[in-house]
Amino acid sequence: MLFFEMIIAAFASIFTENLVLSKGLGSSTMIMASRSRKQLMGVSVCITYFSTLCSVILYFIGKLKFIKFDTAYAPMIYTLVVGAVYCGTLFVLIFASPKMFARFKNYIHLSAFNCSVLGCLMINTAENETFFDYLNFGFFSGVGFLTSAYMLKIAYNRLNSENVPLSFRGYPAILIYIGILSMAIYGFVANN
Amino acid sequence: MKKNKYIEIFDGLFKKNPLFVSGFIIAPVVACCYSLKNALLLIFVFSVMTFLTVLISTFIPRNFVYTLRIILYTAIASVVFVPIYGVAVQIFGERVDTFGFFLPLLVTNSMISLQSELIFYKMPKIKMIASVFFYIVGFDMAVVIFSVIRELLAFGTIFDKVAFTGLNIDLFSMTCGGFILLGLVCGVYRRILIFVKEHNDIDIIDKETALAELSEAEDILEEML
Numbered sequence: 285m286l287f288f289e290m291i292i293a294a295f296a297s298i299f300t301e302n303l304v305l306s307k308g309l310g311s312s313t314m315i316m317a318s319r320s321r322k323q324l325m326g327v328s329v330c331i332t333y334f335s336t337l338c339s340v341i342l343y344f345i346g347k348l349k350f351i352k353f354d355t356a357y358a359p360m361i362y363t364l365v366v367g368a369v370y371c372g373t374l375f376v377l378i379f380a381s382p383k384m385f386a387r388f389k390n391y392i393h394l395s396a397f398n399c400s401v402l403g404c405l406m407i408n409t410a411e412n413e414t415f416f417d418y419l420n421f422g423f424f425s426g427v428g429f430l431t432s433a434y435m436l437k438i439a440y441n442r443l444n445s446e447n448v449p450l451s452f453r454g455y456p457a458i459l460i461y462i463g464i465l466s467m468a469i470y471g472f473v474a475n476n
Numbered sequence: 477m478k479k480n481k482y483i484e485i486f487d488g489l490f491k492k493n494p495l496f497v498s499g500f501i502i503a504p505v506v507a508c509c510y511s512l513k514n515a516l517l518l519i520f521v522f523s524v525m526t527f528l529t530v531l532i533s534t535f536i537p538r539n540f541v542y543t544l545r546i547i548l549y550t551a552i553a554s555v556v557f558v559p560i561y562g563v564a565v566q567i568f569g570e571r572v573d574t575f576g577f578f579l580p581l582l583v584t585n586s587m588i589s590l591q592s593e594l595i596f597y598k599m600p601k602i603k604m605i606a607s608v609f610f611y612i613v614g615f616d617m618a619v620v621i622f623s624v625i626r627e628l629l630a631f632g633t634i635f636d637k638v639a640f641t642g643l644n645i646d647l648f649s650m651t652c653g654g655f656i657l658l659g660l661v662c663g664v665y666r667r668i669l670i671f672v673k674e675h676n677d678i679d680i681i682d683k684e685t686a687l688a689e690l691s692e693a694e695d696i697l698e699e700m701l
Contacts, residue, residue, distance in 0.1 A: 308503040308651055312586060315499055356561040359554040359583045367547040374543055393542065397550050397584045399503050406577035449663075451670065455499050456663035463655030470652050 290420060297424030300473045303400050303407075304432040305466040310400030314429065315458055318436040326388060328433055330395035332426025333373075335404040338365050339422025342405055343415050353409045362405050363397075370396040400429055435465055485603060488611030495618035495658075496665040500586040504578040505619060506654030512635045514575070515623035517568045519616045521579055525560050526587050529553040530596060530608050533588075538597070546589055553583035587611060626657055 303309040310331070317327040342365055345351055353361065373392060377385035395401065404425040408418050436458065442448075443457040452460075494500045501522070509515045533549050540548070557580065564579070565572050572579065591611070596604045627633055630653070632643035647653035 306651060308506040308655070309581070311502045311506075311655075312499050355577075355580055356558045359557055359580045360551070362580075363547070363550045363554045363583065367551070370547065371543060393546065397546055397589050399581055399584055402581055402584050403503075403577065406580065410577070451667035452659075452663040455497075456659045456666060459499075459502075459655050459659030459662060461659075463652050463657075463659060466652035466655055467647075470650065 286416075290416075293417070293420045294424045294427070297421055298428040298431050299469060301425075302428040302432055302469060303403055303425050304429060305462070305469045306473075307403065309403035310398055310429060311462060313394065313398055313400065314433045314436060314462075315455070317433050318440050321437065323391075324430070324433050324437055326391035327395055328426065328430035330388060330391045331398060331400055331429050332423060334366065334369060334396055334398075334401045335426045336419065336422040337369050338362075338401065338405055339408050339418045340415075341365050341369065342409060343418040346409060358406065358409070359402075362402055365405070366396055366401060400425070432462075432465070436462065485606045486610050488607060488614040489617070490614065490669065492611075492614075493618055493665070494587065494591075494611055494615040495622070496662050497669075500591070501582075501615065502658070504575070504582065505622060506658055507651050508575050508578050509619055509623045509626065510630055510649045510654070511627045511633075512620070512623050513568075513571060515619045517564060517571055517575065518579075519619055520567070521557075521560055521564050522582055522585065523612050523616060525553060525556050525582060526585060526612055527608060528556045529588050530592050531605070532556070533592060534597065534601065534604070542593070545593070549588050549592065550583055553588050557583055587615075622658060622661055625661060626654065629657070 300306070304311055304314050313327060313331075317324045342362075345361065345365065346353070351361065370392070374385070374389075377388065377392075404422060407425075408421050412418050412421055439461055440458075443461055444454050446453075448454075448457050488494060492498055495502070495505060504518055504522075509518060529549065529552050532552050533545075536545055536548050561572075561579065587608075596608055599607060624634060626648050627635075628639060629643065629645050630648040632638060632640040645653075648657055
């Protein structure tokens with residue numbers, strides 16, 4: 285039963301509730317990350333790491349009775365959580381694996397304070413209740429980011445090619461492409 | 477030489493417009509700006525918060541490591557957001573609820589976390605303040621233009637007043653329609669910029685060169701990597 289529930293929740297986070305395609309969160313980072321496969325993997329791994337770990341921490345913070353996730357004050361709590369994970373990660377990487385630190389340093393900077401990570405945390409606190417839900421949504425929204433970034437990567441070179449009219453080449457064509465992907469996801473949700 | 481300085485200050489208005497050219501802060505625009513009233517709310521919160529945050533953040537010593545600086549920038553934005561959110565509720569009432577978590581998310585907007593490091597803090601203070609101001613105004617202008625077109629296409633209204641009866645394309649009120657429309661508007665905007673460049677700038681030889689120069693603005697994020 286748990287496995288079945290996990291599959292459904294994962295499917296929802298990756299496709300029907302994909303943060304980039306259904307809410308536009310992290311779209312500029314995704315556009316940047318899709319330029320090369322290496323960047324795509326680096327940024328996606330870091331975003332998945334941050335959204336998962338911060339979701340878990342946030343679950344336990346949410347259990348504290350005196351903390352309320354009020355819209356005005358919530359960003360402060362999220363910033364503290366992400367900031368702590370960000371510092372901790374860099375600290376561990378520097379001392380445990382300098383090689384890995386050199387490899388992921390820039391991706392970590394870019395991924396930590398990112399719309400998709402913060403958006404994931406906000407949705408988690410607003411909609412989910414159990415530890416399993418927090419963990420699942422945190423992890424699979426990162427995988428959802430990877431999926432949408434990969435879908436963009438497939439078309440990236442064509443959208444930047446000379447076949448696209450000059451004024452629409454690159455960024456405008458990419459936005460239209462993301463819109464069409466988003467429409468496909470919406471159609472899928474509506475049909476269900 | 478003096479002219480170039482001015483061009484740099486005004487860059488955010490047209491040449492490196494944060495929304496139409498650089499592609500920053502897309503999420504709240506495509507998700508929530510389907511009417512001019514929503515756009516005004518976004519403009520209010522974004523403009524005041526970003527301007528104050530960037531200004532306050534200039535007092536953070538530059539010898540702090542980047543890791544610490546970026547946390548402090550976001551922390552300052554989170555603190556500044558509290559009173560601004562209160563004022564927004566007073567002015568815009570229940571409309572604030574339609575934005576959901578998109579308003580708090582503005583604390584991590586690229587102008588605070590990225591552009592401040594890559595552009596603003598490399599400038600002298602007065603020039604920086606002017607530049608930040610024009611980047612914000614550039615974003616605001618873009619949001620207004622986009623929202624007017626979107627509201628007109630989606631509901632046939634402008635500022636909730638009927639402008640065209642029968643014009644009601646639901647697609648544009650949704651996130652997917654927002655992406656598509658923003659792409660179309662960006663394309664038209666870029667065409668206008670290329671046209672202006674071709675006619676005003678003697679250094680620009682052809683359209684390809686003009687496009688290459690425009691694309692430089694898109695590479696701000698790339699600099700991080």
